[in-house]
Amino acid sequence: MLEIIKYLAKLENATLNDIIAIANAKRGAFNDKIFLEKVIETSTQ
Numbered sequence: 001m002l003e004i005i006k007y008l009a010k011l012e013n014a015t016l017n018d019i020i021a022i023a024n025a026k027r028g029a030f031n032d033k034i035f036l037e038k039v040i041e042t043s044t045q
Contacts (some may be wrong), residue, residue: 009019
């Protein structure tokens with residue numbers, strides 16, 4: 001999993017430390033047990 005995160009950071013011209021710093025600055029939803037259960041697509045026509 002870590003290798004995937006490192007590669008995604010590289011694609012965004014960031015470092016793993018950049019990603020960690022951003023994650024630490026944000027309030028983690030996982031700590032509050034908040035997670036996405038499903039996505040419902042709606043038509044925009």
